[in-house]
Amino acid sequence: MTLTERLGAFFVWIVAIAAAVFLLTPLVVTVLVSFGSSAVFTLPPPSLSMRWYQRLMTLRGLAPALVTSVQIAAFATLVSLVLGALAAIALARTRFPGRDGVVAFLTSPLMLPGLVLGIALLQGFRFIGLIDVWTSLLIAHVVITIPYAVRTLYSALGLFDFTLLDAARTLGCSPAEAIVKVLLPNLAPAFITSAIFAFLASMDNYAVSIFFTNAWTKTLPIQMLTFAEEQPDPTIAAVSSLLIALVLVLLIVLERAIGLRRITEV
Amino acid sequence: MSADALLLDVRGASKAFGSTTVLAGVDLGVHRGEFVSLLGPSGCGKTTLLRIVAGLLGADGGTVRLDGADITGVPTHKRGVGVVFQSYALFPHLSVADNVAFGLRAQRRPADGIKATVARFLDLVHLGALADRPVRGLSGGQQQRVAVARALAVAPKLLLLDEPFSALDRKLRETMQIDLRHILREVGITTVLVTHDQEEALVMSDRIAVMSKGAIEQLDTPEGIYTRPRTPFALGFVGHSIRIAGKAGQTTDGVLTVDTALGPLRAKGSYLPGSPVLLAVRPERVVVGAPPPDVPSNAVTAALTDIVFQGSKVHLHFAAADVTLLVETNRIPPGLSPGATASLSWGLADTMLFPGETA
Numbered sequence: 001m002t003l004t005e006r007l008g009a010f011f012v013w014i015v016a017i018a019a020a021v022f023l024l025t026p027l028v029v030t031v032l033v034s035f036g037s038s039a040v041f042t043l044p045p046p047s048l049s050m051r052w053y054q055r056l057m058t059l060r061g062l063a064p065a066l067v068t069s070v071q072i073a074a075f076a077t078l079v080s081l082v083l084g085a086l087a088a089i090a091l092a093r094t095r096f097p098g099r100d101g102v103v104a105f106l107t108s109p110l111m112l113p114g115l116v117l118g119i120a121l122l123q124g125f126r127f128i129g130l131i132d133v134w135t136s137l138l139i140a141h142v143v144i145t146i147p148y149a150v151r152t153l154y155s156a157l158g159l160f161d162f163t164l165l166d167a168a169r170t171l172g173c174s175p176a177e178a179i180v181k182v183l184l185p186n187l188a189p190a191f192i193t194s195a196i197f198a199f200l201a202s203m204d205n206y207a208v209s210i211f212f213t214n215a216w217t218k219t220l221p222i223q224m225l226t227f228a229e230e231q232p233d234p235t236i237a238a239v240s241s242l243l244i245a246l247v248l249v250l251l252i253v254l255e256r257a258i259g260l261r262r263i264t265e266v
Numbered sequence: 267m268s269a270d271a272l273l274l275d276v277r278g279a280s281k282a283f284g285s286t287t288v289l290a291g292v293d294l295g296v297h298r299g300e301f302v303s304l305l306g307p308s309g310c311g312k313t314t315l316l317r318i319v320a321g322l323l324g325a326d327g328g329t330v331r332l333d334g335a336d337i338t339g340v341p342t343h344k345r346g347v348g349v350v351f352q353s354y355a356l357f358p359h360l361s362v363a364d365n366v367a368f369g370l371r372a373q374r375r376p377a378d379g380i381k382a383t384v385a386r387f388l389d390l391v392h393l394g395a396l397a398d399r400p401v402r403g404l405s406g407g408q409q410q411r412v413a414v415a416r417a418l419a420v421a422p423k424l425l426l427l428d429e430p431f432s433a434l435d436r437k438l439r440e441t442m443q444i445d446l447r448h449i450l451r452e453v454g455i456t457t458v459l460v461t462h463d464q465e466e467a468l469v470m471s472d473r474i475a476v477m478s479k480g481a482i483e484q485l486d487t488p489e490g491i492y493t494r495p496r497t498p499f500a501l502g503f504v505g506h507s508i509r510i511a512g513k514a515g516q517t518t519d520g521v522l523t524v525d526t527a528l529g530p531l532r533a534k535g536s537y538l539p540g541s542p543v544l545l546a547v548r549p550e551r552v553v554v555g556a557p558p559p560d561v562p563s564n565a566v567t568a569a570l571t572d573i574v575f576q577g578s579k580v581h582l583h584f585a586a587a588d589v590t591l592l593v594e595t596n597r598i599p600p601g602l603s604p605g606a607t608a609s610l611s612w613g614l615a616d617t618m619l620f621p622g623e624t625a
């Protein structure tokens with residue numbers, strides 16, 4: 001290695017470490033505070049305690065919000081995967097003018113600020129007279145999560161060799177069997193990846209959900225903000241720590257199932 | 267051979283994509299156990315015909331009969347037609363053995379039989395040692411053999427091969443061609459190969475169907491196509507040739523005199539005087555020097571432009587009046603060097619005659 005190469009490698013490492021510290025510090029602080037005994041956010045915590053986790057059990061409104069969020073996230077993910085897969089197949093298998101435009105449109109909610117999206121959806125729902133909170137939330141979350149499904153499945157289908165389906169048919173599979181035995185196993189990583197990202201995006205969403213919740217139906221992030229306003233103690237940190245744990249578990253599942261390298265590829 | 271010995275009988279197959287006609291009523295008959303190649307340039311409709319036979323593509327018209335039964339409307343998975351695709355189309359999520367077992371499992375064969383069959387076909391293609399390997403890391407030649415084993419394992423009535431050697435480098439291609447020919451003979455399966463490589467067709471086939479622009483121009487043995495091409499296209503696509511355009515003159519005793527830029531030449535046949543014709547002769551039928559006096563021959567004078575030594579043979583390039591004449595000999599004729607003129611002659615029996623292009 002020449003001196004410049006060494007300097008370069010050194011510099012890259014410095015930047016990488018700085019970025020990791022910058023990104024991880026808030027998470028570490030949150031977890032530390034959640035296990036502290038102090039009622040205010042003090043670092044380092046005077047002593048360790050589980051009191052904030054115990055308080056979670058007694059906190060009113062938390063369980064319903066969690067249930068709502070998980071339900072919405074699960075349904076939105078399912079709907080997004082089905083619609084996204086159909087859209088991706090159509091986009092990958094046919095050529096028509098404006099195809100790239102459709103791809104851009106379907107993935108655009110990723111790029112739009114949540115507030116813009118929320119206001120637009122709110123106006124749209126008002127216009128068609130949709131007032132049911134749960135339905136509004138679900139539709140809004142499908143809009144938020146569908147880009148993950150379309151983007152991941154579309155690029156996976158772009159790499160899929162459809163001759164494989166022909167090959168399966170010449171070997172005795174009906175067209176439906178060919179899809180089940182060849183297309184699905186080959187797209188499974190893409191389905192798992194998009195499902196996890198869609199689920200997390202929905203669980204985490206605040207900016208769009210705020211327009212569709214009311215006093216009785218709240219998603220978890222919105223309920224958490226309410227707690228933070230009413231009673232700013234480390235209970236919030238405890239909830240956050242649990243969510244961090246959930247993401248970690250999902251990432252480990254992903255890594256085991258298909259390998260992190262392939263997730264970052266798609 | 268009688269018509270009922272045909273295993274595959276395609277009649278009048280036609281196909282158009284939009285306004286472009288890709289197949290214009292193709293007939294193709296393949297006998298049981300025979301190896302037939304579809305030989306033609308890129309885009310002439312070979313793959314399209316193959317996909318119609320496999321049922322992967324619906325024809326606009328015509329019928330396909332296999333083993334006596336009309337299968338025109340039968341879906342692919344019930345046809346019993348195996349295919350080795352150009353890209354091999356191996357299943358990337360399965361191992362070598364599971365790829366070969368795929369068809370057997372899809373057809374719900376008994377499990378103990380599957381294991382034995384897979385082992386037998388992997389041995390046949392010399393891949394027994396790689397059974398548990400993923401297909402991703404295999405070389406091109408190995409992938410091709412997995413594809414062949416996978417197609418053969420389900421015991422199809424007919425095997426279709428779409429340019430199975432095009433992904434292999436030249437050296438490997440030649441040994442694989444002979445190898446595959448052996449394997450398929452051993453299995454005794456009727457095979458249709460698609461290729462645009464004449465060498466490949468000549469090496470492997472019992473008969474060759476020369477295709478051009480969605481039609482089969484000639485279906486004959488390799489020797490028949492080489493020595494008796496029926497159209498200028500078949501002449502040009504298989505082997506080298508000398509081509510001399512001219513105008514038909516008088517016919518006497520079944521021999522036509524043709525006026526060409528190289529002087530009057532003769533060929534067996536008969537055309538309306540004045541109509542354009544094309545004369546042709548294979549390079550190895552031409553001798554440098556005067557023709558033997560007792561054999562009816564054609565002779566021209568031409569200038570040597572190039573000598574190309576090719577190991578076992580020598581190509582002499584001659585030119586006369588804008589016509590290039592390629593002559594193939596065993597050795598460089600003594601005393602002949604570029605720039606010299608020589609007399610070239612060939613037998614009347616070796617002179618091929620085709621209708622010419624109307625200018």
Ligand SMILES: Nc1ncnc2c1ncn2[C@@H]1O[C@H](COP(=O)(O)OP(=O)(O)OP(=O)(O)O)[C@@H](O)[C@H]1O
Binds near residue numbers: 306314
């Ligand atoms: N699905 C399709 N839609 C439109 N045109 C097509 C389609 N499939 C094939 N063609 C056209 O039909 C013609 C014949 O195609 P085909 O694949 O049969 O040629 P081929 O003889 O196999 O050529 P190659 O040697 O390049 O594989 C080509 O001009 C091709 O562009």
Ligand SMILES: [Mg+2]
Binds near residue numbers: 312313314428
């Ligand atoms: Mg082709």
